Amino acid sequence: MADSTLPGSADVWACADAVRRGGPLVHNVTNYVAMDLSANALLAVGASPAMVHAHEEVVDFALLADALVVNIGTLSPNWVESMRLAVRAATDRGIPWVLDPVAAGATSYRTQVGAELLAHRPTVVRGNASEILSLAGMTGRGKGVDATDESGDALEAAVALAQVTGGVVAVTGDVDVVTDRRRTAHVAGGHPLMARVTAMGCAASAVVGAYAAAVADPLMATASALAVFGLAGERAATGAVGPGTLRWRLLDELYALEQSTVLAGTRIS
Numbered sequence: 535m536a537d538s539t540l541p542g543s544a545d546v547w548a549c550a551d552a553v554r555r556g557g558p559l560v561h562n563v564t565n566y567v568a569m570d571l572s573a574n575a576l577l578a579v580g581a582s583p584a585m586v587h588a589h590e591e592v593v594d595f596a597l598l599a600d601a602l603v604v605n606i607g608t609l610s611p612n613w614v615e616s617m618r619l620a621v622r623a624a625t626d627r628g629i630p631w632v633l634d635p636v637a638a639g640a641t642s643y644r645t646q647v648g649a650e651l652l653a654h655r656p657t658v659v660r661g662n663a664s665e666i667l668s669l670a671g672m673t674g675r676g677k678g679v680d681a682t683d684e685s686g687d688a689l690e691a692a693v694a695l696a697q698v699t700g701g702v703v704a705v706t707g708d709v710d711v712v713t714d715r716r717r718t719a720h721v722a723g724g725h726p727l728m729a730r731v732t733a734m735g736c737a738a739s740a741v742v743g744a745y746a747a748a749v750a751d752p753l754m755a756t757a758s759a760l761a762v763f764g765l766a767g768e769r770a771a772t773g774a775v776g777p778g779t780l781r782w783r784l785l786d787e788l789y790a791l792e793q794s795t796v797l798a799g800t801r802i803s
């Protein structure tokens with residue numbers, strides 16, 4: 535292991551167990567495409583999801599939640615105001631919050647909203663390589679919501695963003711790269727078929743929110759959440775005939791994941 539402070543397999547299991555025992559309530563202001571998979575992934579890992587965004591209730595709900603996940607996937611001015619209200623309430627209370635900057639770089643509106651939210655210093659930013667490169671002002675070459683860059687090529691961008699937020703930045707892809715500047719974890723796992731199911735990354739961000747609620751160290755929480763998600767995805771892909779089976783098998787694997795599997799399968803360096 536490159537850095538002894540990085541989570542090991544026993545830590546990942548302890549985090550997964552903490553989520554199952556604590557059952558955190560995760561408030562999501564997320565996109566229409568991601569709502570179903572994110573909510574089901576949260577339930578499968580033992581958390582409680584709620585998708586709440588009306589201006590009339592978003593602050594009240596943020597006061598009840600253990601973590602907030604903000605995802606700009608299907609944004610509009612009305613939704614952006616919901617995000618602002620929720621983030622303000624979450625940061626006032628000091629609960630962890632996760633930003634998923636979907637398709638940042640694809641349009642100037644997305645890049646601008648991503649930058650505005652970033653300035654509120656999310657506990658964790660989780661995006662694909664093209665999104666993280668774009669947010670950092672480097673040339674991300676996304677294809678809409680999909681990445682065309684490699685996660686390993688976005689490490690410098692991730693570190694630059696972590697400098698801005700003071701938090702954790704995670705770049706998912708072939709290998710998931712997670713940094714808080716001081717520590718950088720490379721989380722291996724997952725399967726290429728995962729990129730063929732829409733909103734997989736959004737669901738990963740939601741699960742990161744649950745782990746950040748249950749685990750005090752955001753780097754530990756994020757790397758553990760992505761290790762569990764990757765492990766479940768990898769196992770789900772074994773025997774999946776395509777994206778459809780992978781999607782439901784992933785939920786089953788997240789739900790059924792056992793200590794022995796996590797201890798044997800975690801690969802963080």
Ligand SMILES: Nc1ncnc2c1ncn2[C@@H]1O[C@H](COP(=O)(O)OP(=O)(O)OP(=O)(O)O)[C@@H](O)[C@H]1O
Pocket residue numbers: 636661662663679680681706707708709710723724725726727728729731732733734735736737738760763764767
């Ligand atoms: N080539 C790959 N090999 C292994 N795992 C992968 C691969 N591509 C994606 N994944 C996994 O799939 C999950 C989603 O990551 P991805 O980077 O595709 O998110 P995303 O582009 O934000 O997705 P979306 O916008 O559809 O929500 C992560 O757990 C990631 O590790």
Ligand SMILES: Cc1ncsc1CCO
Pocket residue numbers: 565567568607608636679732733734736
């Ligand atoms: C396909 C799609 N379009 C906007 S959000 C979303 C879900 C994957 O990010």
Ligand SMILES: [Mg+2]
Pocket residue numbers: 634636637661662679735736
């Ligand atoms: Mg995404």
